[in-house]
Amino acid sequence: VNVDFMKIKDNDTDNYCIMPKKFVDTCLDRIKNFEVFEDDTWIVTYPKCGTTWTQEMVWMILNNLNYEQAMKEDLYKRSPFLEWAGIINNFDMDFVDICQKLSRPRLIKSHLPLFLLPDQLWTVKPKIIYVARNPKDVAVSFYHHHCHLHAYKGTKEDFFEAFAKDLTLYYPFNSHVLEFWKIRNNSNILFLFYEDMKKDLENEVKKTMEFLGKKYSQDEIEKLCKHLSFDSMKQNKMINKNDEIRMLKEAAGEKYSEEEFSFIRKGQVGAYKSEMSAEQNQMLDDYCNDPKFKEFDFAYKF
Numbered sequence: 007v008n009v010d011f012m013k014i015k016d017n018d019t020d021n022y023c024i025m026p027k028k029f030v031d032t033c034l035d036r037i038k039n040f041e042v043f044e045d046d047t048w049i050v051t052y053p054k055c056g057t058t059w060t061q062e063m064v065w066m067i068l069n070n071l072n073y074e075q076a077m078k079e080d081l082y083k084r085s086p087f088l089e090w091a092g093i094i095n096n097f098d099m100d101f102v103d104i105c106q107k108l109s110r111p112r113l114i115k116s117h118l119p120l121f122l123l124p125d126q127l128w129t130v131k132p133k134i135i136y137v138a139r140n141p142k143d144v145a146v147s148f149y150h151h152h153c154h155l156h157a158y159k160g161t162k163e164d165f166f167e168a169f170a171k172d173l174t175l176y177y178p179f180n181s182h183v184l185e186f187w188k189i190r191n192n193s194n195i196l197f198l199f200y201e202d203m204k205k206d207l208e209n210e211v212k213k214t215m216e217f218l219g220k221k222y223s224q225d226e227i228e229k230l231c232k233h234l235s236f237d238s239m240k241q242n243k244m245i246n247k248n249d250e251i252r253m254l255k256e257a258a259g260e261k262y263s264e265e266e267f268s269f270i271r272k273g274q275v276g277a278y279k280s281e282m283s284a285e286q287n288q289m290l291d292d293y294c295n296d297p298k299f300k301e302f303d304f305a306y307k308f
């Protein structure tokens with residue numbers, strides 16, 4: 007991947023995060039000092055954990071199921087990605103500023119670990135929704151993402167090994183999840199799992215509605231679940247990111263074909279089974295069974 011990375015350390019704990027130098031130069035301080043409002047909603051995830059799915063669900067719930075607007079305005083405008091420009095070469099739209107000036111109530115997406123998020127999140131305490139997904143499916147999903155969106159030219163084996171050794175963008179994964187798991191019982195935090203959304207989306211929609219203080223009829227909820235289904239999202243040009251991918255690829259002088267890669271890709275739990283050797287599977291199993299999880303009663307879902 008053609009990017010310079012840096013290891014950013016947390017002064018207060020032994021946490022760290024690996025981020026592009028561009029992020030450090032252009033976003034880090036501005037994000038730490040970012041102004042937060044009480045009526046914000048934040049969606050925080052490690053990449054590939056179901057962020058886009060959750061963004062659409064939450065935006066719809068917050069905006070009185072406004073299908074008309076949702077079908078004419080791209081999701082990345084309705085719910086912008088705070089540090090986006092800091093992680094992509096050849097892309098300089100100032101998303102920190104766009105997020106800052108977004109009309110309220112804002113819905114902001116970030117993949118940053120807890121210690122790199124704005125300080126005011128912990129004093130102003132807006133609603134924060136965190137979504138976790140099992141690392142094996144994330145590793146597979148992130149591998150395809152890197153091949154198509156970050157010009158990764160290495161092997162799948164090397165990628166999985168780097169994943170299990172916490173060696174690339176936004177890593178380490180386990181502490182990203184655990185830091186939010188530890189605060190999951192705070193009243194402004196909702197902790198969701200991708201696997202629960204796959205198993206019973208209606209239930210997770212209802213849980214999220216309650217958290218956001220919104221009420222809809224059973225018919226409205228069923229209609230929303232159809233709108234959020236994999237097939238519907240894959241077709242939906244306001245969500246499927248095909249146009250954004252085309253724009254970024256063309257800026258980098260590359261071609262994009264929707265047949266080759268689609269951001270709304272497989273959408274399965276257990277997709278790793280057909281993509282990993284027994285050895286890679288074992289390596290990632292070891293990663294999933296991080297000894298520090300026991301102390302906090304945490305386990306990934308499969």
Ligand code: A3P
Nearest residue numbers: 054055056057058059147235236270271272273
């Ligand atoms: P796969 O690559 O495993 O298919 P993120 O938005 O955090 O980058 O996550 C992307 C992952 O969420 C992709 O996983 C994508 O297919 C999946 N996804 C997006 N919308 C989905 C939906 N409606 N149902 C199930 N999975 C979905």
